[in-house]
Amino acid sequence: MSTPTILREGTILPEGQVVRYTFEERACHWVNGVTYLFCMLTGLAFYSPYLYWMSYVGGSPATARTLHPWVGVFFFVAMLWMHTLWKVQMASIPEDQQWKDNMKYYIENRDELLPPAGRFNAGQKLFYWVMYYAAIILLLTGVVMWFPELMPRNLHWLLTIIIPIHAAAALVTIGAFIIHIYMGILMVPGGLKGIAYGRVSEEWAAHHHRLWYEKIKKDSR
Amino acid sequence: MPNEAMQVKAISAHPGPVPGGNVSRDYDVCKLIDTTTCIGCKACEVACLEWNGYEFRETTFDNTYQTMPDTAWNYWNLIRFNEVESEEHGLQWLMRKDQCMHCAEPGCLEACPADGAIVQYKNGIVDFNQENCIGCQYCVTGCPFNIPKFNPETKKVFKCTLCSDRVGAGLEPACIKACPTGCLHFGSKEDMKDLAERRVAQLHKETSYNKAGVYDPEGVGGTHVIYVLHDAENPEKYGGLPKNPRIPLMVSFWKHPLKWLGNVGLVFGIAGVLLHYVRFGPKVIDKKEEKKP
Numbered sequence: 179m180s181t182p183t184i185l186r187e188g189t190i191l192p193e194g195q196v197v198r199y200t201f202e203e204r205a206c207h208w209v210n211g212v213t214y215l216f217c218m219l220t221g222l223a224f225y226s227p228y229l230y231w232m233s234y235v236g237g238s239p240a241t242a243r244t245l246h247p248w249v250g251v252f253f254f255v256a257m258l259w260m261h262t263l264w265k266v267q268m269a270s271i272p273e274d275q276q277w278k279d280n281m282k283y284y285i286e287n288r289d290e291l292l293p294p295a296g297r298f299n300a301g302q303k304l305f306y307w308v309m310y311y312a313a314i315i316l317l318l319t320g321v322v323m324w325f326p327e328l329m330p331r332n333l334h335w336l337l338t339i340i341i342p343i344h345a346a347a348a349l350v351t352i353g354a355f356i357i358h359i360y361m362g363i364l365m366v367p368g369g370l371k372g373i374a375y376g377r378v379s380e381e382w383a384a385h386h387h388r389l390w391y392e393k394i395k396k397d398s399r
Numbered sequence: 400m401p402n403e404a405m406q407v408k409a410i411s412a413h414p415g416p417v418p419g420g421n422v423s424r425d426y427d428v429c430k431l432i433d434t435t436t437c438i439g440c441k442a443c444e445v446a447c448l449e450w451n452g453y454e455f456r457e458t459t460f461d462n463t464y465q466t467m468p469d470t471a472w473n474y475w476n477l478i479r480f481n482e483v484e485s486e487e488h489g490l491q492w493l494m495r496k497d498q499c500m501h502c503a504e505p506g507c508l509e510a511c512p513a514d515g516a517i518v519q520y521k522n523g524i525v526d527f528n529q530e531n532c533i534g535c536q537y538c539v540t541g542c543p544f545n546i547p548k549f550n551p552e553t554k555k556v557f558k559c560t561l562c563s564d565r566v567g568a569g570l571e572p573a574c575i576k577a578c579p580t581g582c583l584h585f586g587s588k589e590d591m592k593d594l595a596e597r598r599v600a601q602l603h604k605e606t607s608y609n610k611a612g613v614y615d616p617e618g619v620g621g622t623h624v625i626y627v628l629h630d631a632e633n634p635e636k637y638g639g640l641p642k643n644p645r646i647p648l649m650v651s652f653w654k655h656p657l658k659w660l661g662n663v664g665l666v667f668g669i670a671g672v673l674l675h676y677v678r679f680g681p682k683v684i685d686k687k688e689e690k691k692p
């Protein structure tokens with residue numbers, strides 16, 4: 179039986195699979211990822227002389243400087259898009275508190291002791307909100323840094339504060355991003371396939387997001 | 400400037416050791432601007448444009464002698480005319496040649512994130528290499544003298560080079576060559592300091608300028624352009640010369656402690672996830688146990 183390519187989230191497919199992410203959600207995620215990565219690499223290049231070689235992802239350091247703010251704006255727009263898709267599901271639910279209290283079991287891979295999670299667990303939600311608020315700070319500070327020539331000389335000292343805020347906000351997201359990449363690629367097998375093809379096994383859904391799995395199971399009956 | 404290559408090694412028919420052998424003079428350069436003998440003729444401005452190949456810019460009129468409000472990316476050297484009144488000296492017309500100060504601790508270089516866009520030579524000249532400039536203008540933020548200027552068309556920043564090309568060939572900067580009153584001098588920092596101090600002593604002795612002094616601000620490690628001012632206690636009178644210029648505190652903070660904090664954080668972050676992988680590894684799902692609800 180052939181299945182249509184665009185499926186609703188939570189659809190249970192034959193062969194024991196579940197639709198975890200719709201096509202739009204996946205597209206949005208990857209637009210976010212690619213634009214973020216570009217900003218991260220070019221930004222880090224300007225942050226540290228030891229990472230200056232990273233600016234060559236933009237062609238040359240000077241084009242990296244030209245492109246970084248533009249791609250940054252795209253990143254912000256992608257973030258807003260993601261917000262329209264996920265803001266409701268990223269909101270905190272009462273069960274999140276219990277999950278957070280027992281997060282050490284998650285870290286130690288003793289998942290059997292972990293309270294069940296919804297479609298997104300409390301850690302994923304935290305990552306989302308860090309990126310969301312950091313994106314707003316990065317946009318506001320970045321726009322000022324984009325055109326220093328428009329800044330009157332007597333206000334130029336503001337830049338000496340705004341630039342470190344931009345860098346600090348970026349660093350917080352990079353810390354979160356390192357964990358995100360590690361979990362997606364190495365720590366949680368199946369997760370990467372989920373965000374790439376949109377499907378996960380029923381076992382995966384039940385193991386990692388039991389509340390969500392129970393709900394879609396019920397809805398499909 | 401004599402340098403080590405031109406030290407005397409041997410002298411013909413000279414008894415005993417070579418006098419002054421192994422002594423080498425400082426080869427750092429310095430421009431001395433004596434504001435007390437500047438007549439505001441702008442010969443230095445024209446010479447600067449001529450040598451660097453820029454055209455004269457359109458002028459503005461603001462009821463003073465000031466031809467334009469500020470230096471520009473293609474106008475590196477500007478005489479600032481200031482009419483100042485005081486009880487002691489009545490109405491004074493103070494003129495100051497404004498250009499890059501060639502700081503010993505340059506804020507522009509400190510702030511710049513681009514590899515090789517700003518260089519400081521051993522002789523003290525601070526030079527911009529436009530081919531490596533990325534146009535971020537952090538140098539503008541770092542400079543306490545408001546010197547680097549951005550060209551929006553090429554997205555590069557420019558400023559006075561102290562004629563590094565001429566100095567490298569043993570010539571004095573173009574402005575020095577053009578000055579008709581001898582208010583500009585060029586030589587080693589030591590000699591210029593000495594000359595400046597002798598002029599100040601003369602002013603103290605022979606004129607009523609008892610606050611005359613040398614401007615060589617310590618906050619930026621001293622500069623390779625120094626002034627003799629009639630009133631060294633109030634340099635602001637000379638068109639915004641800062642009294643105690645320093646690299647903005649936040650620039651130093653962001654370039655050092657904050658960077659290292661961030662770098663350590665990044666390394667710990669990466670080490671942390673690797674350690675987690677080695678210690679706990681990936682999550683495994685027991686197939687039979689799950690999927691029951």
Ligand code: HEM
Binds near residue numbers: 224253316
């Ligand atoms: C949201 C829109 C954004 C805008 C408009 C923006 C703009 C800018 C601008 C104009 C600069 C100055 C140097 C340069 O032009 O490259 C800069 C630096 C930087 N950006 Fe962004 N950016 C944005 C997003 C981001 C993102 C998502 C990151 C992610 C890591 C980031 C990381 C950095 C870093 C690390 C620096 C260097 C700071 C330093 O010099 O210490 N930016 N940004």
Ligand code: SF4
Binds near residue numbers: 508
């Ligand atoms: S005056 Fe400004 S541009 Fe010149 S060396 Fe000092 S900090 Fe750099």
